Amino acid sequence: MQGFLHTPEAPSSDGLVLTHGAGANCNAPLLVALAEAFCSGGFTVLRCDIPFRQARPQGPPPRGSADRDQQGLRAAVEAMGRLVPGRVFLGGHSYGGRQGSMLAAAEPRLVEALLLLSYPLHPPERPDQMRTAHFPSLQTPALFVSGVRDGFATRDEMEAALNLIPARTEVVTVAGVGHELATKKNRDAVARRVVEAFRLFVQA
Secondary structure, eight states: OEEEEEOOSSOOSOEEEEEOOTTOOTTOHHHHHHHHHHHHTTOEEEEEEOHHHHHOSSSOOOTTOHHHHHHHHHHHHHHHHHHOSSOEEEEEETHHHHHHHHHHHHOTTSOSEEEEESOOOSOTTOTTSOOOTTGGGOOSOEEEEEETTOTTOOHHHHHHHHTTOOSOEEEEEETTOOTTOOOTTTHHHHHHHHHHHHHHHHHO
């Protein structure tokens, strides 16, 4: 994996691997803001590129890349486990979150919890193509964060889909935004809200 390590001045024992969506990389402004906010809160954060993005600087992940991308996320989680003495969490925006959730469904003990940002429940305007086949196998607690205007999942669709997950779940909605989850104007505020929601979620 390639990425950037954020080390807090007053570290807790917890670490977070954070990754990007299909059209971005680990330098996406949302990821940078989130990594900085989590780091300020005491988390050691690895903000990293998924293998498909390491192989090609632009464009969506090619067909058949999911297995390799998940193995890359596993390597990042294992690296974080060597850096922190406490819990390791895995988070991702859109495609990154989906691959993280699939990895966690296959390996329930890999991470303590998931942070799934703008989970792409289905392609826009195609609610018949749900990406939930692994949900019944997901035993890792997961916090979902979605914009109210997200074309990949309405609030009702998300809440219905989460009934498939046997683990503890929660949905946080962000007003006024879509799949991008934050704008330049509210990015830092959204990041702080996500950090606080996730901290409460993993304490429960």
